[in-house]
Amino acid sequence: MWEPERPRPLPAYFLQEVFSTAPVYDLILCDLSPRTLVWLSRTCRRAHEAVTRFVRRVYNINRHLSRYFPDPLAFRSLQARTGLVISGSNALQFLDRSFYPESDLDLYAHPGHVYEALEWLESVGYKFQPEEWQQRDWHDEVSADWDGTARRINRHGEMLINLEPDMVYSDVAGVYTFTRFVAMDTETVMLKVQIIASKCNPIQTITQFHSTCVMNIITFDAAYSFYPVATFEERMAIQIPGSNRLDVVAKYVQRGWRVYAVFGPEHVTRPQLFLLNEKRWVGDRHCWSIPLDTAGVTPRPVLSLSSERFSWDPSIQNGWTMEYEGDSAAIYVPKMRTHLVMTTIFRYNYSFPEDKLAKAIRNWSLSQGQLNHAELSRQNWIWCIHLDSNQCIALTHA
Secondary structure (H helix, E strand, O other), X not given: OOOOOOOOOOOHHHXXXXXXXXXXXXXXXXXXXXXXXXXXXXXXXXXXXXXXHHHHHHOOHHHHHOOOOOOHHXXXXXXXXXXXXXXXXXXXXXXXXXXXXXXXXXXXXXXXXHHHHHHHHHHOOOEEOOOOOOOOOHHHOOOOOOOOOXXXXXXXXXXXXXXXXXXXOOOEEEEEEEEEEEEEOOEEEEEEEEEEEEOOOHHHHHOOOOEHHHOEEEOOOEEEEXXXXXXXXXXXXXXXXXXXXXXXXXXXXXXXXXXXXXXXXXXXXXXXXXXXXXXXXXXXXXXXXXEOOOOOOOOOOOOOOOOOOOOOOHHHHOEEEEEEEOOOHHHOEEEEEOEEEOOOOEOOOEEEOOHHHHHHHHHHHHHHHXXXXXXXXXXXXXXXXXXXXXXXXXXXXX
């Protein structure tokens, strides 16, 4: 009986030619998922070099941001200075190597940096577009004189933050929409940028999003996906209860994601998808992290003469735990658990994945806080840098 001839392996020189010619291997690599790119890069030195060059080109953050800003480095310097975080559909597009023409740019701001972010947007040509309930001039709503030294907890140890759902997202203090018209190719396009003012911090807000497929961020020096296997390999997401944004969930279903309201058997039996009950941190080994080229980005200035230099983005020192509630696997409902630390010895507020650690840091900060409030003025305040992982372990075992 006739048998088809087995395919002969390609000669080595042919593969070397393929992975040495960018126009050729770009056509191959552009259709591969992030995990497949990693696997391919581990096969041989030539493939590793090709994937490295490809990743450097397709994840060019300056080119990505040039649609919105004529000087992307100036915007990224603003990010470095204020901890401003890109999230929502724009971060998803960047990581997914996709493009939604109708989408806007969502920027999440820490308390005290909203004024500077809004002022910077106006300086590059964006115009404020107030909603019906907002003042016509954003200066009438946002103060430039934010006092980070004002107490964030009362004498009973309760946090002075309102997390009641007075907006669509309870962790959002305000949303400020700006637009700008630019000429692109043969048409005039309206670009929209939204500054979302977080009540606590951007990561706390983002972990309460409507679904996991948009839990991705871009800081001044890196891009992170919190659930990369589920989001980019399986194209699935879990809806987070409480956001009340079913219209937005439907939009991502139309874009190709399967969104589930409760955990199914495959989610429970495949722990790498949503990492249930595991303590998570931004940039941990479960995140997909892409370091970004920071050449030309102006670093953050020292907060005061007596403070340590703060050279990283505060996002990486935030965490969460995805838990599930329910009596049986058929009705397991997801819940994002965070524990807030709001103390004036830190410039920023933080969210942690476990209560024990949050309490330990709050207790540790009491003595320094007493010194600051008793002896120091606002101008010479000692801003402490956040504790590293070894110090956190020491505190929780103290």
